[in-house]
Amino acid sequence: MSMDFKIENVLSMNGGQTDSSYARNSCYQEISLRILQPYLEESIGQMKMVPCGRFCIADLGCAAGPNTLHVAQIICRAVQKKYKALGIGMPDLQVFFSDLPCNDFNLLFQSLPLSVPPDGRLQACHYFAAGVAGSFHNRLFPRSSLHFIHSSFSLHWLSRVPPEVENQMSSSWNGDRVYISKEGRVEVAEAYLRQFQEDLKSFLRARAEEVVEGGWMFLFFSGRAGACPRQQGGSGAVGDILELAFKDMVCEGVIERATRDSFNLPFFSPSALEVRELVEEDGSFLVKKMEFLSMDTEMKIQSDVDFGRMVAKQFRAILEVLIASYFGEHVVESLFQRFAERASQNASVLYNSLRQGGGILAIIERACTP
Template structure:
């Protein structure tokens, strides 16, 4: 499976779009705003302020959240420059995501929602950069500030060795790591994350100026054991359960589930620390975790059951890759079953997931 081609959040105008079902990701942006401001204040605490500032938002997706980071970064820099009695730099903002992302939605919203809020003395240009951030995207030593939210838990590919084309199926009945997964499956996922995150850091190190800042937020886990039933893990088990219900009714062949593994990994803090320290290009200023309740929402979704809210959020993120493998015609059935499973689970539990906030400085 070509993950870079297949994986993308739902775009367009239908109800199950990322734009209409991303309030949890908006919560993450709100909670991490102080960390963005801290990184920028530290960066501009010195005497040098560049005449031109280049910002990259990696994994920007689409919808109303896509321009929030850029707006907040520009506003923070402008405020800091005013305090220092300096003129604000010109801004170049690069919005990056995989080629299947709905970039048209982003650029349609630029006028008037984005540029009308900019002050006359804030010169700002915005460009889209389609492509995987697991590799080079920008010119050498050109970026001053890199931001990424709710993206780095996605892998560049299905972990090597778990793709059915590369050998026997090793994670039968599962689509991610569970208690029934073998050590081989766990280690394969861990190694793929290590390879990808290391490449991400190396690529950004080549693209960033010395002293540049990077603020990353992505899903993680609180415990060393990757099979612990935390938010993300448990809900991937519930999707697998829904798929296996369809198998039992003859709707999906069992081997179709057995050969599917999500290209995603939620790491623990020690794994993240080890990769950053061993790669060596960045100083780690912060690595913190927070809990986000994905049942909290806004807009029309408040009228839905708690299970429907969660299912819409998950479907907006995963439908492209699940539909590619199992068939888009089965997605309504799958997520109807998933709603029932989630509603049952939420009768006795809350659905919170762990988010890591990682602040780095380019050495």
Template structure:
């Protein structure tokens, strides 16, 4: 992999996005593990919907003790959130078996994300496996499942045919497999000149992102339709929007299209990078509308929609003192950096990345009150089973 000198001439490797993209690993201040409290709060607020989906799964009757119940968390990242959700799923299924008078089966949990994910940090968080289901249900210090990591893009096949009982994916499907090529092509009407995100972009750029999202979601559903058992179910959560206009990305637009965008402009104005360097960077995130999501599921035809709704998730910023402008600015910078920092580092290098996020923090502090009042995420929640 060749890298040019730092500054305007930094050249990102020609590796595909899936070989670079990851939430920021480790346990540092800007790591995803230490900046995913909002995702945890949002996930907990949707547990009743998750449990409803789990109730749709048809349990296998004895003698099924030799066949494990297999679940997969797609886009697991590297923090405690995925472990918490897997525990919720297994405990709920175990209680369903017990209520039916059956012994719960063994459980296999597959944690899947892109190869660049920090699986080491994730697996260090795993508690030891318990000696019995009863011990695990009675204590949070043991796990009741066999764990495995599965690196790869969920836009392709990851598992053998008809091998998974339950798929879970939260806060991941809004990440595209790639930035649409036309958004980076100077000759295209979709060229996203002057911007690093599609919030407020032109109609052609937004439509390119919409098409990429729907192509990716179709690929995701196609792969899962082969891997999921006929009696299985799937629970999906991704960023959504309430506006019919795809150039209005709502909360993600405020996160990536305002102060983060302005910080890039600062680097250009200060001569630290060129405008062309800025324009060649785009955040590969798309917040879909409910209708756009529904169209893809229905076109695929493999799944029944048990539930599909837009759910108000709240703010991605978790601060102890909302009136403390400095804390809000730091939370904004850490939030952006935990999810997009790896891409920024790859594009302009560590030193300029540090300068960029300093400016994000400074701008966030100046607009702290507005951020606390306006920065709200909405999520699309989908419960699907086989048609």
């Protein structure tokens, strides 16, 4: 990508409530959150709560839609349950919804089921809400201000595409591919891994400043079960389909080859070991749980054509803004039509890759300073 193209200025899920919006095309995330809910509730149940006037929660990479509000309710109910069980005075609950500036915060706040009585006392599962725009690779909150952080389906996004994969003179140049491929150069996967390591270190440094001692982070993001970084699971399979769709458009003269060759997807699926090593190297957090969690979700489809259309809609909701910002809005409809066709043609392989996919569940506690 060109040097003046900054991902944090354009990256967001499709806003609004249209047929291609993220709010209407995040069923996989919804199913995954049902699987994650017991882990989320258990982690809060294990926290050491202390009396405080305000208990602060942050959802990093919150996006917008029903899943965002459902997670906030789960967390707030679990916190209230814990305080009630301990017999400690119930603090006010403050939830910070944080994402990049392009996120549809308007939709998010219009959807809040929040009503505070005239006396100012919050009822069950009510919380004070605020939005925080910015990159979680940097500081977002004051020092020692957060008690619990949640982030799902976000930390695999990189702050930038590794520069070397776009440098034709580099052994890591990705050529006509748009993502890591199991048939591609190992140097490409290694470059992506280095960028992920750099970004996660920045994330941990920032959160170490913001989370109180004894505070917890519940993180879930795209990951892989195996050790080889070229085996990117569902992300790799989607990248392969998108690559085929782009090739079709280049062959048809809709997109210039050089423009396609300069585009690469800015995310990476790490292994649990890679994440654990970075957390332990940083030393600011203690690992409570670190594992690859298989989603193994069943998808109800009528035909390969229906499957291709469904997957195209889901990933259009995730990638449209990024792709439109780089190639222009005029390519979006045609690109995802071809994506649907290619997904239909490769339905069996793609279906198995997505169904057997999963992510890294990292539950970590802010260590006490000496």
